[in-house]
Amino acid sequence: MNGQISINGHGDVIKGEPWFEDGNILLVTKEIPTGYRVHQGVLSRHSEIFSHMLEMPQPTHSADLFEGCQIITLYDLPGELANLILALYDGPTFLNRNIGDFFYLAGILRLASKYFIAHLRRQAIQFLGITWPSTLEGHDVMIEAALTVRPVDNLTYPFVHPLHVLNLANEVDAPILIPSAIYFLSIYPLVDFIKGDHPKLLVEHPSRPSASLLSSDLLSYSLMYQHRLQLMDDFMHQFCKQHGSKPACGVSTACEKGFSRLVTQLQRIWNLKSGPLHFIAQAMQKVSSCSICSKCCSKFVHDCGDLRQRIWDELPMLLNLPTWQEMSRS
Incomplete structure (x- = not known):
């Protein structure tokens, strides 16, 4: 709704949308004075803060x-x-088509947390949890989307930088989003986001969270970065080697050579940005092409599945956070 109105004590105020002619409360923003005429009953019903304010x-x-x-x-x-x-x-319209959808959600989550609007806060965090998940299955779906969804405005899926997600989670006290955010943040070299020149960090928007890394999060990032690299090194040189030296089939020579070939293949695709969960999943797909018997393949795939789940379950504890289950109940 276009136009301005004159309000005593506020001067000229932009007439904002929504504006209900039968509304009985006028909300006016201090910065860029804008008025919204709404209903007291609607505000009081959904917000503890507004309810107390209007009492x-x-x-x-x-x-x-x-x-x-x-x-x-x-x-x-x-x-x-x-x-x-x-x-x-x-009702909110939460989508993940581009970075603008994240900023829309960030604004609603920020104010829903400020004004104690429980259902909007819960919906926003749950929607963010689809992309920044609390389950291994959710992580795998996110990785598949990252590998298949086309870039939008030259930004790759999930369009937003994990540093923005981390800072939003800190701002609204949503710890369940933090392990995934830091896990994916650890894939970026520290210099990349200290310089702040990554395209996802350069998108300007009023609702954009901070692009600075807190000192406490720097420690978490460093722990995750080192943990991520150590996991992949241990996987290739201990986990795979052990399956070759002690094959499930009991016939060491052929399968041992096969696991050596698997490690060689993994070393070719390994790089500093590799994530261990996806890296191990790739090994599970490659093992059957390395002349390893079906029994050893099955045992390897089963043990890899257990290893991936254990890695996932331990992520919050690495950051001194409660377990996934405890955070999901809070």
Whole structure:
């Protein structure tokens, strides 16, 4: 809705959308003064903060009213507040088509956390958890999408930098998102995001989370980076070697050579940005082409599955966080 209105004490205010003519509350943002005329009952029903705020004695002086509506000044970004209000009335539209969808969600999650709007906060965190998952199965789906989804605006899936996700999770106290965010952040060399010139960090938007790495997160990043490289080294030179030296079939020579060939193949695809979970999954696919008997292949694939699950389960503990199950219940 276009146009301006004049409000005592606020001067000229942009008439924002939504604007309900029968609304009885006027929310006005301090920065870029914008007004939203809404219904007290809707705000009180969904938000503990608004409910308590609106329980206070109502103003009677005309300077504190606009067409009979109580005026409430908020220190929020107009775009974020508008999206929050529309989400309260119509429900949110969470998608992952481009980086703009992340910024839309970030704004709603930020204000839903600030104003104690539990259902919107829960929905936003659950949607983020599809891309930054708390399960190994979710991780595998995310990796498959990253390998197959085409770039959008020259940004690869999942379009947003994990540093933005990490800082948003810290900002709104959503620890369940942190292990995945730091795991994927550890794939980036430290110099990349210290310089801050990665294309995903350069996208400007009012709702963009901080692009700076907290000192406490620097330690977590360093631990994850070293852990990630150590896992792959141990996998190639201990896990695979052990399966070759002690084959399930009991016939050492042929299968031992086969596992040596597997390690050689893995060394060719290994690089500093390899993630151990996907790397081990690749080994599970390659083992059958290395002249290893079916019994040894089956044992290797089974043990790899157990190893991947164990690695996943231990990620939160590496960062001194509660278990995945404990965080999902909080």
